[in-house]
Amino acid sequence: MNAWGIAVTLSIAAATFHASAAVFQERIAGAHSASPARRLGTLRLLRRARWWWAVVLTGIASSLHIVALHFGPLTVVQPLGALTLVLALTLSAALAGRRVVRAEWLGVALTMAGLGLLLHLTTAEGPRIALSSSEVRALTVVAVGIMAGLVVAAMGAKRLVTRSLVHAAAAGVAFGVASAMARTVTVRMSDHGWTEAIAPASAIMVGLAFGGLLLAQAAYRAGVGAPLATLTIVNPIVAATIGLQLLGERFVAGAGGAVLAGLAAVVAASGVMLLARNRFIVAPRVPDKMLIAS
Template sequence: MNATLVAVALSLVSAGAYAAAAVAQARLAGRAGRSGGALSLMGRGAWWSAVGLNAGGALLHVAALKYGPLTLVQPLGALTLVAAVPLGARSAGRRVSRTEWRGTLLTLVGLAALLLAAGGAAPHDTLSLSEALGVGAATMALVAALSRPGTRPGLRHAAASGITSGVASALTQTLTVAATGHSGPLLSWRLVTVAVLISLFALGGLMLSQTAYRGGLGAPLAVVTLANPVAAAAIGLILLGERLQGGALGLVPALVGAAAAVRGVILLSRAQGRPAAEAPPGPPGAVSSRVAARQPPRVVLAGPPPAAPRAGEPFTLRPEPAGTARGPG
């Protein structure tokens, strides 16, 4: 099978796993705010299930990076957004709004244009030790700047998560190509350093995304989806010798796609900022049955109406037993 098709197929399954993990993280993030923060989630099985889904998606992503370049594999992560938005809406018991559909569509169209401009050759070049350390230092500085206190913390944490994940993917490609291509000893300082950086950035991206999803799923996930391929493609184009299709003319669809994707992110941000719509009414009789269920038991007089109590004599009431017929009057 063609290497490009293998990379695309693996990326599709990886995106599905990441989408399911993102929905689970978004639900858990809301609970974390009420139960003491993200660290409290580590004792829950649902959190580890989300971690497992992320790990499965990551392994499939690593396999895709063996067969396709960063500029091809990373934009396919946009399919995570396609699956996660309807999954998140279903999980919340609501329908996907028109604004969310428009934002998702624009984001996907934009990333599809970026995908058309990407190269399709299998990767061969890898990062040197100095390049890996430089990329790691620059990423840490950028994440520290995005994580500072201020406005829009969710979107900034999402951008930091996408950048760290994209850098981790670039470093993973270096490790995968070097290990499978036998271009040097497996226990060299370069590969050990790259492996440590991958672990740090993968864990950092997971925790940053968990924090970002506290304000909702759509807009933060869109920012993660955009920042991830941008960071990885920048490393591929600048350091790994990857090229855009069509040379300088390839920048035109790339810029148009970037503009459409940014517009989609803005629409998703607005959709997340609106209050949730009221739940649609149920079938006839559903409201009355819910109201009746909330009513306290009726308190009636047992037996025939008693005479007026004498002074100092207690007046006793008790609930009507189920199935007891009331007398006339």
């Protein structure tokens, strides 16, 4: 298996763990809708052992994601994150004991078709470029600024759904930039050894990833469907933009390939939004015995 195939395989595995973590987080939020942790803020969840199981799943997914970025560019790895929503469909339906409806299968088909075309247009060849120190600093400042602005906007929103979607967008920015940092760390480690694992980019990557996790948990208060769809779309857009503009990544067939890639992204996004509109991941409240004990 070549590097491209390894990157795709690891990305699919990462999406599987991300889907499990997302559904688990939402069910925790639903099970504690009346609890102080729900009313007083996401940070209170740090005291709950149940929430840390979701963190473990996310950690496994993130580790697989980082390794995938060692073998493949952002333009290959990040779009496959859309599979998180598709995989969550099966898991959520199984937990709820119901069948997947026709509209949901259509959403799956559109998402898979868009991703298939997008992967066909990507290439694992080309220079392995890392962000420079100045680019790392600039991206961090921009990302934190955007995230802070979105959090402030969410605080001013009156509707829970609006707050959740804005938090999800902020989480998407955090995860997208964190992935760019991860790509930088893996390239630098390949070139200069393991000492790069303690470089500033590594610390920024971890900080953004954990911040994204907290923002995602805040977003899931209104259910996972629409917030996860928002995160799934924003994340690869941010990461792919960085990859194309700063890391020398490209699509095959030049400008024509880029246009086709854009169309493929629209098709995949349409499938994601169709899945979200059906709200298939909004899990019913479950008894505590169905969750891992605190």
